[in-house]
Amino acid sequence: MSKNIGLFGLGVVGSGYYQITQKIQQFIPKKVVVKDPHKPRALQVAQLAYEADYILEDETIDLILELISDADEAHHIVSNALEKGINVISANKKLIAENLKELLELQQKHGSKLLYEASVAAGIPIIEVLETHYALEPISKISGILNGSSNFILTKIFEEGISYQEALTEAQKLGYVEANPYLDVSGSDAASKLSILSLHAFGAIIHPDNILKLGIEDISHEAVDLAKSHDAVIKLIATATVQEQAIHAFVLPTFLPKTHELAQVAYEYNGIEITSDYQGEQFYKGKGAGSYATGASVLSDVKKLALGKGYAYNKYLQAKNLHHETSSHIDIYLSSSNETIISKLGIQTREFIRNEEGIQLIGKVSLQSLLENQKAIENNAIFIANISQELAHLSIDRLGEKVLVQR
Ligand SMILES: NC(=O)c1ccc[n+]([C@@H]2O[C@H](COP(=O)([O-])OP(=O)(O)OC[C@H]3O[C@@H](n4cnc5c(N)ncnc54)[C@H](OP(=O)(O)O)[C@@H]3O)[C@@H](O)[C@H]2O)c1
Numbered sequence: 001m002s003k004n005i006g007l008f009g010l011g012v013v014g015s016g017y018y019q020i021t022q023k024i025q026q027f028i029p030k031k032v033v034v035k036d037p038h039k040p041r042a043l044q045v046a047q048l049a050y051e052a053d054y055i056l057e058d059e060t061i062d063l064i065l066e067l068i069s070d071a072d073e074a075h076h077i078v079s080n081a082l083e084k085g086i087n088v089i090s091a092n093k094k095l096i097a098e099n100l101k102e103l104l105e106l107q108q109k110h111g112s113k114l115l116y117e118a119s120v121a122a123g124i125p126i127i128e129v130l131e132t133h134y135a136l137e138p139i140s141k142i143s144g145i146l147n148g149s150s151n152f153i154l155t156k157i158f159e160e161g162i163s164y165q166e167a168l169t170e171a172q173k174l175g176y177v178e179a180n181p182y183l184d185v186s187g188s189d190a191a192s193k194l195s196i197l198s199l200h201a202f203g204a205i206i207h208p209d210n211i212l213k214l215g216i217e218d219i220s221h222e223a224v225d226l227a228k229s230h231d232a233v234i235k236l237i238a239t240a241t242v243q244e245q246a247i248h249a250f251v252l253p254t255f256l257p258k259t260h261e262l263a264q265v266a267y268e269y270n271g272i273e274i275t276s277d278y279q280g281e282q283f284y285k286g287k288g289a290g291s292y293a294t295g296a297s298v299l300s301d302v303k304k305l306a307l308g309k310g311y312a313y314n315k316y317l318q319a320k321n322l323h324h325e326t327s328s329h330i331d332i333y334l335s336s337s338n339e340t341i342i343s344k345l346g347i348q349t350r351e352f353i354r355n356e357e358g359i360q361l362i363g364k365v366s367l368q369s370l371l372e373n374q375k376a377i378e379n380n381a382i383f384i385a386n387i388s389q390e391l392a393h394l395s396i397d398r399l400g401e402k403v404l405v406q407r
Contacts, residue, residue, distance in 0.1 A: 005029045005302070006055030008077055009067035012175060013091050013118060015043055016295025017065065027302045029065065031055050056080055063305065065298060066090040069179055075099060082106040082114060087310075089301045091118040091294060094183070097192035097208045100199055104313065113310035115301040120193040121146055121270040123293035124286035125300065127311070129274075130200035135314045137276045139201045143239040144272035145265050146193040148288030149177045149184040150216050150236045155266045157224060158233050164219055176268050176289055186378070187213030187236060187251035194238040194249055200311070201240070201274070203319030204247050210324060212250040212371045218383040219253065220335040222360055227255055230394055233263045234385055246325035250367060253385040255333065255394060326368040331387040333394065335360045341376045345369050351396050360396050362387070 007014055007029035014032075021028040031047045033055050041048075055061055056077065064081045066074050071094045078095065081088045083106060090096060096103065096116050107114055117127050121144070130139075145151050149171050156167035168185070171177045183189045191211040198204045216236055227234050232255050240249040256263040261283050265271035270288030275281050287293035304310075329348075336342065337358030349363040370377070370384070377384060387394050 003062065004058075004060045005063045005065060006058065006061040007032045007065045007067065008034075008052070008055065008074075009065075009069070010034050010041065010043060010045065011067070011069060012289075012291050013294040013298065014065070014067040016291030016293075017067065017298045018043055018045070018295075020292065020295045020299055027299065027306075031058065031061065035068070035070070052077055062086060063302065064088045065302075066092060067298065068092070071095045071098075078103070078114065079106060082112040083110055085110045085112045087113045087305050088115075089118075089298055089305070090114065090116045091298060092116075093119040093189065093192040093196060094208075097195035100195070100205050104316070107310075113305060115304060115310065116196070117301050118294045118297035120196050121272060121284075121286065122148070122288050122290065122297055124270055124272060124284050124288075125297070126197065126272055126284060127200050128300075128304075129284065130197070131311050131314070134201070134274070134276060135312065137278050139242070139274055139276045141239070141241045141275040142197050142201045142272065143237060143262070145235055145262055145270050146190040146238045146272070146288070147184050147187075147236060148268035148270055148290075149181070150190075151265065151270070151288070152176050152268045153185065154216060154219075154234060154236065157219065158228075159266075164217065185217050186215035187238075190236060190238040190251045194240055194251060197238075197272075198240045198247065198249060199313070199316055201315065202242050202247060202322060203313075203315030203317070204322045204324070205316075206247065206249055206324050210371075212252070212326070212367055212374065214252050214370065214374065214377060214384050216253050217378075218336075218381045220383050222335050222357070223333060223383055223385060226333065226360075226394070226396060230255070230391060231258050232256060232391055232394075233258055235262055235265070237262065237386070242322070245321050245323060247322055248325055248328055248367065250370075250386075252330075253383070255385055255387050255391050257388070257390045260388070260390065326371055327366060329364045329366050331362070331392065332365050333360070333362050333385045333387055333396075334382060336380065336382040338380045338382065341373060341380055342382070344376070345373055353396050362394060362396055
């Protein structure tokens, strides 16, 4: 049982953890390291320092909590601790997703354990569920809202009719957005989480850079109006499916009917749907961000380690020849005021409208083409959303303008 905990970071997650441990008088960190010596701090912490070695070089420390916002420094802290055989808990999905293989090897080689429940969907114990409840059952699909900030923004846009910029400002004021909002709204954060979930659900290691991700920054009022006219909403959905030995993984804004379970996940909440061979579809919902939700998730990992538990990585150890597949086609809606790169995407267009505000279209495109043109799509402020199967009938024809292509 860990007696001497070293905590890195006293921000949203770290302070949540610290305050909870003070309330329950268990697992209170012995030492804390942060970055900025000049920052005023609401929390009174006796053993506070600004150098990583204050914890890393202390041989009495037997558990490290890495809850900082700097992924490179986090990498240094986590690998250093695992190499010394010290158990680590981290909330840093970027660090974990980008270094899954290395982190697995370090644990194996040095007999240390790394837990990271708070890194995905904060309050939903989804990694625990995948590791234990689904340990022996094949999963064919995992799909969800994994980024609370972008879900907050989309909910505000749909429910209050405010602009993307106004909704983002409000999310920032409430502390729901990472220091760099791009990570949240571009789909990058959700892609890192999808990468971690793919390891535990399917045993696949997919680097987040190889996951197609398009964000919500360029959501147009036409797209919002179109969704509303079809009793639908747009959500940022991360999806990974396995068919035979192929995994299809992507993060895309998605049109969903209002009645869909994921459509009803609002504000900073996250929701995850799992489809498996024997249990069919199950749905998990919970707080995706926030000080206490993440702090409590870290605390549950501390308790697991105290009970001698770690991840068994069953699916990873059993997985055979899984490969990441990008050749499949999906139905999309696109809106843009700039037509320059659209012809490059190879879209099989079903409906197309051009007016003074730009173009809108509905069609089919390959994941590979979107992946290859991801940066250009982002740089040219093109909004692309996946159309869920339930909304296969989605039509811009209803907008009362001249539809140029209709097959
Ligand atoms: N916020 C959430 O709801 C949430 C949810 C799930 C996962 N996470 C993840 O949890 C981690 C922490 O997020 P957060 O929201 O708590 O961040 P935050 O509020 O910005 O706080 C970051 C903390 O890290 C410290 N820090 C930054 N760089 C450091 C360095 N080089 N050495 C030592 N300390 C350093 C900061 O020190 P100072 O106080 O001196 O600035 C601060 O205390 C991130 O990986 C994030 O992705 C966050």
